[in-house]
Amino acid sequence: MGALDRISRNCCLVISAALFLCLSGCATQLAPPYDKLVVDGLNAANTETMTLFAVVSGGTRVGDYGARADKYATLVGKLDSLAISAGARPIPTNKVSETINQFLQNRGAPPIVEDAATPPSAHAIKKISETVAKMRDTDKKQGVTAIEVQAFKGQASIYFDQAITYENFLKR
Amino acid sequence: MALDISKLVTDMKDAASTVLMTDVSTFRGFSERQLEAIATQSAFVAAGIASGQITAETRDFFLDGIEDMTLSFAKTLRGLILVTIEKVWNAVVGVIWKAISTATGLALPVPSLG
Numbered sequence: 001m002g003a004l005d006r007i008s009r010n011c012c013l014v015i016s017a018a019l020f021l022c023l024s025g026c027a028t029q030l031a032p033p034y035d036k037l038v039v040d041g042l043n044a045a046n047t048e049t050m051t052l053f054a055v056v057s058g059g060t061r062v063g064d065y066g067a068r069a070d071k072y073a074t075l076v077g078k079l080d081s082l083a084i085s086a087g088a089r090p091i092p093t094n095k096v097s098e099t100i101n102q103f104l105q106n107r108g109a110p111p112i113v114e115d116a117a118t119p120p121s122a123h124a125i126k127k128i129s130e131t132v133a134k135m136r137d138t139d140k141k142q143g144v145t146a147i148e149v150q151a152f153k154g155q156a157s158i159y160f161d162q163a164i165t166y167e168n169f170l171k172r
Numbered sequence: 173m174a175l176d177i178s179k180l181v182t183d184m185k186d187a188a189s190t191v192l193m194t195d196v197s198t199f200r201g202f203s204e205r206q207l208e209a210i211a212t213q214s215a216f217v218a219a220g221i222a223s224g225q226i227t228a229e230t231r232d233f234f235l236d237g238i239e240d241m242t243l244s245f246a247k248t249l250r251g252l253i254l255v256t257i258e259k260v261w262n263a264v265v266g267v268i269w270k271a272i273s274t275a276t277g278l279a280l281p282v283p284s285l286g
Binding site: 131165 | 225229234237244248257
C-alpha cells in the first residue's frame with residue numbers, strides 16, 4: 001500500500017470520526033484560531049531566509065562572516081519570536097479528542113491527538129530557526145560549501161512548506 | 173411541519189462533500205510536495221556526504237533533520253485533518269440545526285466548535 005493510499009485511508013477514518021461526532025453533538029475546538037500576524041510574519045521570514053540562501057549560494061569563507069553576522073542574528077530572532085507566537089495558541093485535550101482516539105483505536109488505527117496541545121507549525125518554525133543558526137555557526141567556524149548551502153535551503157524549505165500550509169489552512 | 177429525513181440526509185452529504193472535496197485536494201497536494209522534497213533532500217545529502225562537500229561539521233545535523241522533518245510532515249498532515257473535522261462538523265451540524273429550526277419554528281442557536 002502506497003503512502004498516499006495510507007493517507008487517504010486515514011483521512012476516511014478521521015472523516016468518519018467527524019461524522020460520528022456530529023451525531024454525538026459534542027462542541028469543542030480541535031485546532032488553534034487563524035492568526036494573520038503569524039501568517040504575515042511567516043511569509044516575510046520565508047522571503048528573508050530564501051534571500052539569505054541566494055546571497056550565499058556559492059558558499060562562504062570564514063573571513064567574510066562579519067558581513068553576514070547581523071543578518072543571521074536578525075533572522076534567527078524573528079524566527080524564534082514567530083515560533084513563540086505560533087505556539088502560544090494551545091489546544092487543550094477534551095472530550096472530542098478522547099472520542100476520536102477511542103473511535104480510531106476501535107478500528108485498529110493509532111491515536112491522532114495525543115500531543116495536539118502544540119500546533120505543528122510551531123515545531124516547524126523552531127526547526128527553521130535551528131537550521132539558520134546551524135548555518136551561521138558553521139559559517140563562523142569554517143565557512144559553508146555551496147552544497148551545504150543547498151542542503152540548508154532544502155531543509156528550511158520543507159519546514160516552511162509545513163508551517164505555511166498549516167497556518168493558511170487555519171483560516172476556516 | 174415534519175422534518176423531511178431524505179432531504180436532510182442529502183443536504184448533510186452535500187455539506188460534508190463540499191468541505192471534503194476542497195480539503196482532500198489540499199492534503200494530496202501537500203503530501204506529494206513534501207514526500208518529493210524529502211526524497212530529494214535525502215538524495216542530495218547522501219551525495220554531498222559521499223563527495224565530501226557536506227562536511228563532518230554538518231553531516232549529523234542534516235541526517236537528524238531528515239528524520240525530524242519526516243515526523244513533522246506526518247504531524248502537520250494530522251493537524252490539517254483535525255481542521256477538516258471541525259469544518260465538516262460545522263457544516264453538517266449547521267444543516268441539521270437549520271432543518272430542526274424550520275420544522276419547529278424555533279430560532280435555535282447553532283452549536284459551534286469555536
